[in-house]
Amino acid sequence: MSRSWVEVDLGAIAHNVAVLAGAADGADVCAVVKADGYGHGAISVAQAAIAAGATTLAVAQVDEGVELREAGIEAPIWVLSEPEPHEFVATAELGLQPAIYSEHGIEAAAAVGVTAPLTVHLKVDTGMHRVGAAPADVVARARSIVSADGLTLGSVFTHCAVADEPTNPFTDQQLARFDSALGELAEAGIEVPFTHAANSAGTLVVPSARRDIVRVGIAMYGLAPSPDLAEVACEADLRPALSWHSRVSFVKRLAAGNRVSYGQRAAVDRETTVATIPLGYADGFRRGLWRDGSVLIGGKPRPILGVVTMDQFVVDCGDDDVAAGDDVVLIGHQGGSLISADDLAAKLDTINYEIVCGISKRVERRYR
Numbered sequence: 001m002s003r004s005w006v007e008v009d010l011g012a013i014a015h016n017v018a019v020l021a022g023a024a025d026g027a028d029v030c031a032v033v034k035a036d037g038y039g040h041g042a043i044s045v046a047q048a049a050i051a052a053g054a055t056t057l058a059v060a061q062v063d064e065g066v067e068l069r070e071a072g073i074e075a076p077i078w079v080l081s082e083p084e085p086h087e088f089v090a091t092a093e094l095g096l097q098p099a100i101y102s103e104h105g106i107e108a109a110a111a112v113g114v115t116a117p118l119t120v121h122l123k124v125d126t127g128m129h130r131v132g133a134a135p136a137d138v139v140a141r142a143r144s145i146v147s148a149d150g151l152t153l154g155s156v157f158t159h160c161a162v163a164d165e166p167t168n169p170f171t172d173q174q175l176a177r178f179d180s181a182l183g184e185l186a187e188a189g190i191e192v193p194f195t196h197a198a199n200s201a202g203t204l205v206v207p208s209a210r211r212d213i214v215r216v217g218i219a220m221y222g223l224a225p226s227p228d229l230a231e232v233a234c235e236a237d238l239r240p241a242l243s244w245h246s247r248v249s250f251v252k253r254l255a256a257g258n259r260v261s262y263g264q265r266a267a268v269d270r271e272t273t274v275a276t277i278p279l280g281y282a283d284g285f286r287r288g289l290w291r292d293g294s295v296l297i298g299g300k301p302r303p304i305l306g307v308v309t310m311d312q313f314v315v316d317c318g319d320d321d322v323a324a325g326d327d328v329v330l331i332g333h334q335g336g337s338l339i340s341a342d343d344l345a346a347k348l349d350t351i352n353y354e355i356v357c358g359i360s361k362r363v364e365r366r367y368r
C-alpha cells in the first residue's frame, strides 16, 4: 500500500482543454506537459489532452519527448528549448520538433537534417531574456533555417513574461516587438506557416497574444497562472486535476510540555493527540510548511507540529478521535474543507507551479 499518492482527474484535464480551446477564440491548443506534466504525469495527461482536442504537445527537453514517443504518442511534440548538439539525432529520428534560436543550433540541426529531416520552430526573445533569437537576428536565423536542406521552418514564436499581470503594459511591448520581427520576415519574403505567443495567462486574458495556437500549461491542470487571475480561472470553470493523499501511520497522546521533531521547535501546550503522516520533504511536502501548514484529517485542518522531516511529519489533532489508517488530504477537499496548491504556495512564498512540479517520483500517481 502506498504511503502517499496523488489522484489525477483526467476528466478535469479534458474539461480544462475544452475551456481553454473556447478561450483561445479559434486558435489551436498545444498542451504543455513538460516536467512530467507539471507533476501530474506527462503520458496520461498528454493522452487525455490529445483526446480532448489539443493538436500538439510541448515539453522542455528532448528526453521528455522521448518518453512520450516511447509510450506510443504520435501527436506533434515541440521541444521548447534548443536541444544540445548531440541530441539532434534522437530529436529527428523521433520526429520531435525543437525550438531553435542560435546559429550553432541551426548548424547542428542542419547537419542531422541532411539524412533525417527536421521541422524547427524559431523562438524570438521579445523581453523574457531567457532564450531566443534577438529580434535583430530573426531574419538571419530564419534565412539559415529555410536555406538548409532538411530543415523546415514550422513556426515563429515568443514567450510572455508578465501575461499573468493583467495591468502590466510590458506584454503589449513584447507583442509589438514580436509583430515587428514578423513584419521583417514578411518583408524578407520568408514564409512563416504559423505563429504563437500565449501561455495560459495570455490565453485567458490577452486576446492579442492568441495567434494560431496557444501553449497552455498551468491552466490545463486547472490552476490559475497567478493569484491575480484566480477569479478569471474560477469564472472560466477551470478545475484542479490533482489531489494529494496519504494515511495516518501512527497516533499517540502527548502530554503538555513535550516538544516535537528535529530541533524540538514546537511545544505541545496541552495534552493532545498527535498523528504521524508518512511522507516528508523527499516526497515534495516542503519543510517550510511546518510554520503554519496543515493537512486535512476527518474533514478538518490539523496543524503541523514541528519541522517536516525527510520522510514523516506530525500533526496536532487535539482531542479528536483519530486512528492509524485514517485518510489524510494534503491538497484537495475532505468533508467541507479544502487545501489548494495555491494555499501551500502562499505559505511558502512561491507559486502553485512549484508546488505541483515538486511532488516527487516517490509519490504514486493514480488516474481517474
Ligand SMILES: Cc1ncc(COP(=O)(O)O)c(C=O)c1O
Residues within 6 Å of the ligand: 032, 080, 159, 198, 199, 200, 201, 215, 216, 217, 218, 219, 225
Ligand atoms: C515557452 C513556454 N510556453 C508555454 C508555457 C506554459 O506556461 P503556463 O504554464 O503558464 O501556461 C511555458 C511554461 O513555462 C513555456 O516555457
